Amino acid sequence: MRVVAKFGGTSLGTGERINRAADSIAAAVEAGHQIAVVASAMGSTTDDLLDDIEFDVSDEDRAEIVSMGERTSVRMLKAALAARDVEALFLEPGSDEWPIITNDVGEVDVEATKKRATDLAGQLDGVVPVITGFLAQNEGGDITTPGRGGSDTTAVMLGNYMNADEVVIVTDVEGVMTGDPRVVEGARNVGRISVDELRNLSFRGAEVVAPSALSYKHEHLDVRVVHYQHGDLLTGGTQIEGEFQNLIDMQEQKLACLTVAGRSIRNSPGILADLSDALRNAGINIDAVASGMDSITFYVDSELADEAEPVLHEQVVSGNTLSSVTVEDDIAVIRVTGGELPNRPGVIQGVLTPIADAGINLHDVITSATSVALFVAWDDREETLEIVQREV
Numbered sequence: 001m002r003v004v005a006k007f008g009g010t011s012l013g014t015g016e017r018i019n020r021a022a023d024s025i026a027a028a029v030e031a032g033h034q035i036a037v038v039a040s041a042m043g044s045t046t047d048d049l050l051d052d053i054e055f056d057v058s059d060e061d062r063a064e065i066v067s068m069g070e071r072t073s074v075r076m077l078k079a080a081l082a083a084r085d086v087e088a089l090f091l092e093p094g095s096d097e098w099p100i101i102t103n104d105v106g107e108v109d110v111e112a113t114k115k116r117a118t119d120l121a122g123q124l125d126g127v128v129p130v131i132t133g134f135l136a137q138n139e140g141g142d143i144t145t146p147g148r149g150g151s152d153t154t155a156v157m158l159g160n161y162m163n164a165d166e167v168v169i170v171t172d173v174e175g176v177m178t179g180d181p182r183v184v185e186g187a188r189n190v191g192r193i194s195v196d197e198l199r200n201l202s203f204r205g206a207e208v209v210a211p212s213a214l215s216y217k218h219e220h221l222d223v224r225v226v227h228y229q230h231g232d233l234l235t236g237g238t239q240i241e242g243e244f245q246n247l248i249d250m251q252e253q254k255l256a257c258l259t260v261a262g263r264s265i266r267n268s269p270g271i272l273a274d275l276s277d278a279l280r281n282a283g284i285n286i287d288a289v290a291s292g293m294d295s296i297t298f299y300v301d302s303e304l305a306d307e308a309e310p311v312l313h314e315q316v317v318s319g320n321t322l323s324s325v326t327v328e329d330d331i332a333v334i335r336v337t338g339g340e341l342p343n344r345p346g347v348i349q350g351v352l353t354p355i356a357d358a359g360i361n362l363h364d365v366i367t368s369a370t371s372v373a374l375f376v377a378w379d380d381r382e383e384t385l386e387i388v389q390r391e392v
Contacts, residue, residue: 001165002124003028003233006038006133006155010172011228012073013043020228021170022080025128028233029086034124035233036158037088038133039077040151041069046134063135063143067093070132070151078130088128091120093137097129099158100136102144108136108157117161131158152213159221166222168233169209175225175238176201176208189237195244196337199370209240219243244370247337248392250385254378255287255331256305257363259297260312262322266293271322275315282311288333288373290364297364299375302329331363332381336392337371348372351391360384 005028007021028035040046046069053065074090081088091098099116101109120129133151136144152169159167174189176198181187195214202211208225217223219242226237265271272289275296279286284307288299300308309327316322336351348367355362355374360383363375376384 001234002034002036002121002162003166003168004036004038004155004159004162004164005168005170005233006151007040007073007077007228008151008169008171009040009043009045009069011170012039012041012077017228018042018076018080020231021077022084022086024170024231024233025081026084026086027231029128031234033234035128036120036124036162036164037077037128037130038151038155038158039070039073039130040133042073042076045069045072060142063145066145067132067135067143070134074130074132081128081130086128087126088130090130090132092132093135093143094141097123098137099131099161100154102136102138106136106144109139112139113157114161117158118163120158121162121164150210152210153216156209156213156216156221156223159223160216160218164221166224166234167217168237169223169225170228170233171208171225172228173208173225174227175236176240192239192241195240195242196370198240199244200368208238214240214244217243245337246392248334248385248388249337250332250334250381251287254302254329255299255333255375256302256308257297257299257328257331257375258305258308258312258325259295259328260316260322260325261295262316263294264321265291265296268321272296275312278311278315279308282307284308284311288364288366288375290366299331299333299364302331305329328363330378332376332378332384334374334376334381334385334388335371336374336388347392351388354387354391355384358383358387360387 011021012018025035025037046066049066049069071092078088078090097120099113099120101112133154134145138144156167176190176193177187178190179187195217199211199214223240224237230236260275284300284304286298286300290297305327312325316325360376360380366373
């Protein structure tokens with residue numbers, strides 16, 4: 001197999017952990033696999049260097065300073081591999097074989113990077129390149145940084161461009177967990193998770209794989225997360241499946257919009273659960289939910305509206321919290337799902353403004369970490385779809 005292994009800062013945080021990393025790399029090489037390594041700065045070195053910059057500094061000087069953490073890591077790891085009779089070389093910006101080229105603002109030059117990564121892949125027989133994560137260089141040879149999470153991005157990008165079989169992210173967690181083990185008891189490892197699921201978790205605080213890295217994953221590139229104590233690069237952990245696709249989809253079925261109002265909603269725990277349970281018990285599937293200060297709106301299949309309204313009305317009249325329920329038919333939904341949505345400031349406004357300019361009324365806009373759902377009148381759906389396709 002051809003494997004790109006990324007070692008995070010905690011997995012290289014001490015001499016013992018560097019030895020453990022080197023042992024796992026050496027074992028994979030001895031088993032006949034081609035290995036390329038991406039190394040983060042040891043421990044909290046990057047954060048420490050950033051904290052120590054208490055003076056005005058240019059972007060160029062800042063990049064040079066923070067690069068020292070990764071530059072140290074690759075030298076340490078290369079030396080540890082040499083002690084195990086593994087031929088290795090460290091690569092950093094400025095090296096002849098350095099693969100990742102960007103422009104001055106950190107955007108990857110895909111063509112140049114693919115060519116350099118392909119050339120590097122041709123040298124993997126018997127040699128382990130140890131590559132600085134988080135760093136890149138522009139065509140002028142200056143150091144650039146692709147942002148936080150850059151080591152993950154370096155690894156998956158290189159895995160893609162080097163035609164690797166697998167990218168292994170070595171970190172301080174047992175892959176993706178069912179919950180934060182520091183907070184919840186009984187958290188366990190998730191054996192498999194989709195790119196879509198993990199990106200949503202990552203954008204909402206799960207510190208497993210940087211979301212920007214997953215945009216480089218394709219269907220046939222395996223990505224796995226393992227604990228640094230595991231010791232085997234080729235087994236265990238969590239397998240990340242699939243690829244994140246940009247998609248603009250217009251639902252073919254009409255929806256109905258059922259809104260329940262009540263001034264006490266904001267101060268009444270369990271209202272959403274009660275209403276949802278009532279619909280569930282009636283066998284009515286909820287397509288989407290939007291909530292406001294004094295209302296909750298459910299979107300359901302239009303053909304089920306006549307069943308859903310009396311169910312919700314029963315909830316209104318059975319207590320003192322809710323005031324009324326109303327129904328609006330013939331609603332359409334256009335959903336935009338895209339790996340780059342969270343990285344594009346103003347993207348939602350860029351869609352909403354031309355929709356408003358066209359005189360189209362939006363019933364609701366529901367956003368998640370990686371998607372936007374636009375609800376409009378059924379007769380406005382085609383024009384809205386055209387605007388979204390043009391603007392996104």
